Amino acid sequence: MAARRRRSTRPDAALIVDLGFVLALVAVGAFAAWPIYETWYLLITVGGAVVIAASVVLLGRLRRWSWLTIAGCTAAAYLVFGVPLAIPSAFASRADFLGAYRDLLAATVGDWKKLVTVAAPVGHFQTLLVPLLITMLVCTTAAFSIVFGRVRGYGALVPIMLVPTAFAIVFGTTANGQGLTIGAFHVAALLHTIVGVMAVGIAGGFLVWRGQHARTVALRQAAAASGIRRPGGAAAGNVRRIAGAVAVALVGLAVAVPLSSTALEPSQRHVLRSTVDPTAQLSQYTSPLTTYRAAFSSDGSDPYNSAVLSYSGDAKQLGRLRIATMSFYNGQQYTVLPNDSDRSSAFEHLPQLTSSHHSAGLSELDVTIGPAFRDALGSGVWLPTVSGLKAIGFEGSDVNALTDGFYYNTSLQAGAELGALSSGDRYTLLAQPQAASANPAALTPPQGAVPVTDNVPDSLTQWVQAQGLGSDGQALSELIERLRARGYLSHSLVNPGKGTATAPTWLESVSAPGPKFKQSLAGESMDRIGDLFSDLLRQQQEKGDSAPAAELVAGVGDDEQFAVASALIAQSLGFPARVVLGFTIAGGGADADAIPACDGGVCRGKNLTAWVEVQGADGQWVPFDTTPQSKLPLADHTVTSSVPKVPTQVQQHAATVQPPPEANPSGGNHQNNEHTPKSPLGPGVWLPVLRIGGTIALVLLVLVAPLIALVIVKAARRRERRAAESAAASIASGWDELVDTAVDLGLPSPGVRTRVEAAAVYAAASRAADSATLRTLAHGADEAVFGAFDPTPDEAERFWAQLDEQRDKLAAAFPRWRRLLALVSLRSFRTGGGER
Known part of the structure; x- marks a missing residue:
């Protein structure tokens, strides 16, 4: 008695291994999710999910709760503890904390897509830890229910606990990360390879140990029941088998990992983040x-x-x-x-x-x-x-x-x-501090770049050609410098007047002698930029290419016009260019001739400037200051004209006003043709309907496909049992089919009961079933298995006919929803059903 008591208090090795497996894959899932979040708050989220799951399941086992009650308590715990575990931003204020519970409900549904629309790593951004919390909580709750419930289907732990790792892969980044080269082998994505090896290795080792443990327990029970002791050397045999399995796994990993890693190029890694376009279109805001x-x-x-x-x-x-x-x-x-x-x-x-x-x-x-x-x-x-x-x-x-x-x-x-x-x-x-900009004179256009001709004024092209400088980086740098030197700074159309000592105007910074103010039109259209280059080109043609710099100052404007003009010059030479609006910082390498840089830790309106960034062949963007000079005044422009010898007689003509074409949303000038028949239900109407309908049908098919597949599998199993090789096997399998039907309806599995005892239990549970017929079927199955004579095929057919009738009567005692659930129930597969 004492020995039996000591054995009962001995720790269950299977329970310990199962718990270790669950916690190990939780750790692997958290490790795999680290590149997505990169915040230590992730440990609080994952740890909290594990504690909640273990607490609810253990309490449910003590109170003998059903799985539905356990699921409901888990959901309640999620609603209570979800905010502190997954929304750290809620602690900013009391109002934020209360409002976070509303955000938690919305995040439960919406943050799965939002997670792939935020640039990784997302940190503890808003509610993006909620999907991780849900994944860990659901998986660990299901896993602990199997572990503490002592369910024999321990194999279900593997797919359940691989879900957190799959979550990290699917919602992860597109980057493959650093690789590792060992001799002739190259591992392209080291982090992902480590995660995969850890997950698969732990799962495989768990299944091997669990299978070996189940075999050992079965042999021990058989020896205890029969009194026959097993021969020695069993432990040594177990060690050899485990060592052989480990050796095979290591050899497989040594070969498979480098080959698969080399075969998968970094550009071939596709996750949800690769296909979702996380745009926030800002086109409604003014440039x-x-x-x-x-x-x-x-x-x-x-x-x-x-x-x-x-x-x-x-x-x-x-x-x-x-x-x-x-x-x-x-x-x-x-x-x-x-x-x-x-x-x-x-x-x-x-x-x-x-x-x-x-x-x-x-x-x-x-x-x-x-x-x-x-x-x-x-x-x-x-x-x-x-x-x-x-x-x-x-x-x-x-x-x-x-x-x-x-x-x-x-x-x-x-x-x-x-x-x-x-x-x-x-x-x-x-x-990240930016490296020193490359030498503008050494720039070369990126490979494949071509000069832009659209939306480039003709006067700009003519002015660039008149300089005769070429089209390389040195020419671009010189063209922008000439443009600035021949321009004159002006920020307004009307004279801003004199400012005070405490509130000066922009005119105070213009250092040209004599009259400082010159009016300047705003805008950056092709006409405005074309007029700017027309003035520069005309002045150069009048004064000559060798004229002093002071006589070539002819363009009026500010950074708005000159930054756009510089960008168009760069694009006309084949350089990608863009305009940047912002501030320069004192001591940060700003041009002394440009708009004054921010100083003293303050940026004012007078410090706002625009510059151009030009991309070179190395992909780097090099900035160019474009503010026009203000030291030299505008050069005098002489207009020569003469009176024509033969005066021109001006004739008056009546203008004919043409009606405007019908507006076209696409911006074209296409007019409606009244004689063209219009189809009210053309392809343009049906295509969106078909696309949306097809998408919905596809989603429904994906959701329903497992259920349909399960019904098909059960039908195939029934057909295989009925068409067994012998009549005896067909009758025995028929009884198994009856038991599986009862188990799927929610009735207990026979366990150690005999067929006659099981028939009595099922007859009592269903008043529609015929107890006498069920006993007859049970006796028939026993006779087919243990009888001296084999039944005939006709007897097997009659057995199945009675069996089908009793199956229908057995199901008729249950409501319709129970019968529908029985069609897709997995209980007969999990409990073994009729397998005896």
Whole structure:
């Protein structure tokens, strides 16, 4: 008795191994998800999910709860603890904490797609830890239910616990990461390979040990029941088998990992993030360059002398503050987004600044929005950032709203804030300091780049040709310098007048002798830029190419016109170019002849400037300052004219007004043809309907396919049993079919009961079934298995006919929904059903 008691208190090895397997794959899943989040709060989320799952399942086992009750308690625990475990931003204020429960409900459904629309690593950005919490909580709850429930289907633990790793892969980044070369073998994606080897290795080792353990337990029970002791050497045999399996696995990994890694090129890694377009289209906002002159106004709030923003930190290392990057010229203006926005112009969420981003080699800049921010920058949607931005962190009571509204485009290196920015809002930028710009004279166009001729004024092309400088980087640099030297700075159409000592106007900075003010039209259309080059070209033709620089000053404008003109010059030579609006920082390498740089930690309206960035063959963007000079005044222009000897008689003609063509939304001049028949239900109407209907049908098919497959499998199993090789096997299998039907309906498995005893249990559970017929079927199955004579095929057919009738009567005692669930139930597969 004492020995039996000691054995009962001995720890269950299978339970310990099962728990170890679950926790090991939880750790692998968290490790695989690290590149997505890169925040230590991930450990709180994963650990909290494991604790909640274990607590609910253990409490359910003590209280003998059903699986439905356990699922309900798990969901309740998720609603209670989901906010502190997955939404750390909720601790910003009491209102944010209460509102986070509403966000938790929305994130439960919507954040799965949102997770792939935010640039990784996402940190603890908003509610993006919620999908990880749900995945871990559901998987560990199901796994612990199997482990603590002592269910024999331990094999289900493997697919369940591989789900967290699959989650990390599917929602992961597209980058393959660093590789590893060992001799002649090359592992292209080391991190992903390690994750795969760990997950598959742990799962395989678990199945091998569990299978060996089950065999050992079965042999031990057989020996105890029969009294026959097993021969010695069993332990040594187990060791040999396990060692052989490990050796085979190691050999397979040594061969498969390098070969598969080499075969999969980095460009072939596709995840959900590869196909989802996380754009926030900003085309409805005005191009910031069109409101450039508002910063130089001294009326009203006086943005020219007021603080647009203030900054502190590593400003000199970062050099320039970028407000907007405009890469697309449509002949009227330079815009941030093209008319046909694609992924190259996509603005996406950038993760909030977390502790994981603070690493060596990154510069930090704190920015505070000033009172003149919106007056100087128009809509105020374009947020000042820096090149090489890695993360951003907002501060203040509205941190969540500002974080949610921030979008960033990595290729343009420009950010937008759709939230309501106001004076005093603060944020921190963490960026990689930019290397020194390449020598502009050494630039060469990227391979495959061609000169742009569309939306380029003819006068610009003629002026470039008149300089005779060529088309390389040296020529581009010289052309931009000549353009600046022959231009004259003017920010307005009307004279701003004299300022005071405390509130000077932009005219005070113009250092030309004599009359300083020259009116300048705003705008950056082809006509405006064409007129600028026409003036420059005419002055050069009148004065000659060798005239002094002071006699060639003829173009009037400011950064709005001269930045666009410089960009079009670069594009006409085959260089990709874009216009950037922003501020330069004192000590950051700004041009002394350009707009004054920000100094003293404050950027005012008078410091706002625009420059051009030109891309070279190495893919780097090189900045060019484009502000025109203001030291030399405009040169005199002499207009020569003569009176014609033969006066021209002007005749009056009546003008015929042509009716305008019908407006076309596509921008063309195509007019309606009234004689052309129109089909009200053409392909353009049906295609979207068919596309949406096909997508819905496909989704429904994917969801229903497993259920249909299960019904087909059960039908095939029934057909195989009925068509057994012998009549005895057919009758015995028929009884198994009856038992499987009862088990799927929710009745207990026979277990150790005899067929006659099982028939009595099923007859009692279903008043529609015939107990006498069920006993007859049970006796018939026993006779077929243990009888002295084999039954005939006719007897087997009669047995199956009675069997089908009793199966229908057995199911008739249950409601319709139970019968439908029985069709797709897996209980007969899990419990073994009729297998005896």
